[in-house]
Amino acid sequence: MKIEVLESTENKLKMIVSDVNYAFLNSVRRTSMVEVNTMAIEDVEFFKNTSVLYDEVLALRLGLIPLKTDLKTYKVRSSCFCKGKGCNSCQVTFSLEATGPCIVTAGDLKSSDPKVVPVYPDMPLVKLASGQEVKLRAVAILGKGVEHTKWSTGLFTYQHYPEINLNSSKIENAEQFVNACPRKVFSLEGKKVKVNDILKCNMCKYCEELFEDAVTIKGVENKFIVTFESWGQLPPKTIILEALKVLNKKLDLVLEAIE
Ligand code: SF4
Ligand SMILES: [Zn+2]
Structure with a gap:
């Protein structure tokens, strides 16, 4: 598993996590939100x-x-x-x-x-x-x-890391294309469209709907953008570390049961 921290503040932790699957990430998500004191x-x-x-x-x-x-x-x-x-x-x-x-x-x-x-x-x-x-x-x-829910720690969300493929030859009006994205993912370089900030893409696929042949959006397998926002009781790092301890304890119980 690879982790790249994008943002770490008092109440927010944002990172790119690669080589994991939904099941693992979802276990960490649920445990972080509702199983930490x-x-x-x-x-x-x-x-x-x-x-x-x-x-x-x-x-x-x-x-x-x-x-x-x-x-x-x-x-x-x-x-x-x-x-x-x-x-x-x-x-x-x-x-x-x-x-x-x-x-x-x-x-x-x-x-x-x-x-x-x-x-x-x-x-x-x-x-x-x-x-x-x-x-x-x-x-x-x-x-x-x-x-x-009064004891919940915060909000843990994740989405696939987006993969954006542009077919420039099919973009007739570059300015219109750039302005169509509500998240301002694209920008103009001269008359050419370029991906300006891929992390802003929430994969709504609106651009794909409007300009069918010009762009395709899909998620990179096993690569996710993870965001954890704490309500402020504990720092996000502490919450995730505590959640991992809880998960470890549960896995120990499984081991004990089958040994
Ligand atoms: S999928 Fe949505 S957010 Fe992503 S580039 Fe297209 S319009 Fe923008
Ligand atoms: Zn007591």
Whole structure:
């Protein structure tokens, strides 16, 4: 397998992966998205809520806030030595107190651990009119996206690496041809069409439909453009490494079973 990293930022990893098949890539995709632990709010205790949102709706919004996750410090609650009762090793507590008029945001949550805080503090939670109040306590725990989407890590997508074959002799109007592609894959070199940025091609085949004999688009076998965008709880590299550990454990189980 060959991997060429095209882009690596805090929340995004884009790469070209060659010599792999769909099955392998799809296993990594599914495991990365829903089988790696992240922190999310699970329990909410309301002391006061006179906002326009019902307790359940506000609790759901709280659950969907991506939280910076520390996998080294925290254990999954059900396998913690507290036996699922909840302790400092398996949960983080948040408190929220606000009186309107104001817009309550994720950043208003006060965390018991400064390392576990909302990724996007400006996320609005509820708008309070004058005199309306919210007072609550929330508990965040580790979980997986397979249990609830609030624990999902991000979005992992892949597509075939495109192969574009141009037949210049069949292109009557080069400018029209270049402008037809919505992703601006082609450009003009004098009066000739050239492929400007093949990575932008999403293989929609629109150009092929319009200019049948002038271009053919197909995917290169076993070569893919892979993009992983994290919701921000963990860096993409950590998520993929954790996913590979999960896959390895599963394969060990298969080995054990057949040995
Ligand atoms: S397949 Fe779609 S994106 Fe790719 S070159 Fe053709 S029109 Fe552009
Ligand atoms: Zn515990």
